[in-house]
Amino acid sequence: MITSSTTFLAGAVGSATSAYMVYRGLPENVIRRKLEGLFRTGEIYLKIIGYKKKELRSYPKIKRVKTYFDRREAVFTLPVGVDPSVVHGKAWLFKQTFGEFAELHMNDDSRTFILKAYINSISHYNYDLEAIREHVKGMELPIYAGKDRRGYVFYDMVPNPGLIISGEPGSGKSACLRSVLTTLINTVDDLELYCADLKKSEFHVFKGVAKEVVTTSGEILRVVMHIQRELMRREKVLESHEVEHVNQLPKAIRPPYIVLAIDEVALLKKETAIMEVIEEISTIGRALGVYPILSMQRPDAQVLDGKLKNNLTVRFGFRQSNEINSRIVIDSGECATIKNSDKGEMYMKFDGLTKVQGPLLSVEHARELLAPFKWSKDGIDSDERVDITEESQELDNHEDVIEMGMLG
Numbered sequence: 339m340i341t342s343s344t345t346f347l348a349g350a351v352g353s354a355t356s357a358y359m360v361y362r363g364l365p366e367n368v369i370r371r372k373l374e375g376l377f378r379t380g381e382i383y384l385k386i387i388g389y390k391k392k393e394l395r396s397y398p399k400i401k402r403v404k405t406y407f408d409r410r411e412a413v414f415t416l417p418v419g420v421d422p423s424v425v426h427g428k429a430w431l432f433k434q435t436f437g438e439f440a441e442l443h444m445n446d447d448s449r450t451f452i453l454k455a456y457i458n459s460i461s462h463y464n465y466d467l468e469a470i471r472e473h474v475k476g477m478e479l480p481i482y483a484g485k486d487r488r489g490y491v492f493y494d495m496v497p498n499p500g501l502i503i504s505g506e507p508g509s510g511k512s513a514c515l516r517s518v519l520t521t522l523i524n525t526v527d528d529l530e531l532y533c534a535d536l537k538k539s540e541f542h543v544f545k546g547v548a549k550e551v552v553t554t555s556g557e558i559l560r561v562v563m564h565i566q567r568e569l570m571r572r573e574k575v576l577e578s579h580e581v582e583h584v585n586q587l588p589k590a591i592r593p594p595y596i597v598l599a600i601d602e603v604a605l606l607k608k609e610t611a612i613m614e615v616i617e618e619i620s621t622i623g624r625a626l627g628v629y630p631i632l633s634m635q636r637p638d639a640q641v642l643d644g645k646l647k648n649n650l651t652v653r654f655g656f657r658q659s660n661e662i663n664s665r666i667v668i669d670s671g672e673c674a675t676i677k678n679s680d681k682g683e684m685y686m687k688f689d690g691l692t693k694v695q696g697p698l699l700s701v702e703h704a705r706e707l708l709a710p711f712k713w714s715k716d717g718i719d720s721d722e723r724v725d726i727t728e729e730s731q732e733l734d735n736h737e738d739v740i741e742m743g744m745l746g
């Protein structure tokens with residue numbers, strides 16, 4: 339009798355233990371325990387000094403853990419009073435604990451975080467114009483960023499004007515810029531593209547396709563002043579038609595969208611006349627159909643401070659060598675977590691942060707896709723080219739008059 343009840347008890351304990359082991363081993367519970375351990379190791383909690391100066395800790399609440407075919411996902415909320423930058427600063431610990439493809443996303447409330455622990459990375463892929471055409475239908479100025487885990491990532495620049503692209507050498511910034519501009523040229527009927535590049539290395543593929551490709555500060559000044567005059571002209575047109583956006587003008591007089599792409603904009607920071615116009619474009623260009631796309635290797639806090647950063651809210655942040663640089667671009671440290679070998683990988687700041695893999699578009703492939711739009715062999719001998727030299731002359735005369743007026 340005793341033997342049989344002991345056996346029964348042992349059996350019951352045994353099966354309870356194995357049931358508990360199975361429960362503990364459930365993927366959701368493993369994630370939960372790992373996360374709780376991470377909060378302790380990473381000191382992600384609120385310290386409260388209680389009775390007799392005893393330290394009490396309030397840990398983040400794990401609200402939900404789920405397993406998907408490609409990832410494990412956990413949602414947690416911080417106790418009120420914990421600085422969310424503590425979590426961002428521990429991004430490395432999340433990767434150490436959940437693997438190199440772990441991503442953290444913060445909700446707008448600055449308390450709720452979603453941890454996505456992916457099984458593998460987004461693989462590399464080539465630029466595919468036909469697939470892109472399918473996705474951009476209905477967009478006025480489609481900006482093609484690449485692919486995230488769910489598929490193609492696009493946005494329309496008309497309601498979200500301007501773009502800043504930054505990444506250290508070799509991170510994939512040039513391929514991205516090439517793909518963004520090639521997409522615009524291939525999908526927007528009424529586009530006037532201006533490219534400016536003091537390093538003379540980026541935009542040769544757009545010569546004869548863009549309205550102008552300029553490479554000296556004098557030429558850049560000429561182009562931006564032309565655009566500034568166009569802004570003034572468009573403002574008057576909007577005023578006389580009593581509308582707020584160029585898109586509301588009658589089709590017959592609607593002007594083309596203007597995109598001004600400037601590579602290594604930081605090299606222009608001492609050119610105050612140019613920088614002032616770029617700021618002006620970023621401020622009033624939205625309604626007037628004029629949009630800047632600015633790129634730079636190392637983000638320059640001075641250039642990206644103030645107006646430009648406030649106005650150009652969409653950013654593509656490729657790899658940065660440190661967290662400070664990453665923060666200048668996307669306002670958080672993730673770009674510093676991208677590995678040197680992760681070519682074309684970036685964080686897109688647009689309604690929160692999204693990890694995106696850009697397409698690989700070689701110069702040769704871009705050249706093929708741009709060939710049908712070439713109006714000139716070398717970009718300087720077409721009738722279609724805007725004669726902005728004459729305008730500059732007019733402006734120079736105008737400035738002389740102003741100066742003489744002032745002297746008088």
Ligand SMILES: Nc1ncnc2c1ncn2[C@@H]1O[C@H](COP(=O)(O)OP(=O)(O)OP(=O)(O)O)[C@@H](O)[C@H]1O
Nearest residue numbers: 462506507508509510511512513681682696697698
């Ligand atoms: N999206 C991508 N997918 C796969 N490989 C890429 C991607 N983008 C770039 N690469 C690879 O990385 C190399 C460097 O890319 P890219 O020239 O665009 O970098 P970069 O940041 O512009 O560098 P630099 O500023 O020196 O021009 C390319 O030669 C290419 O082989």
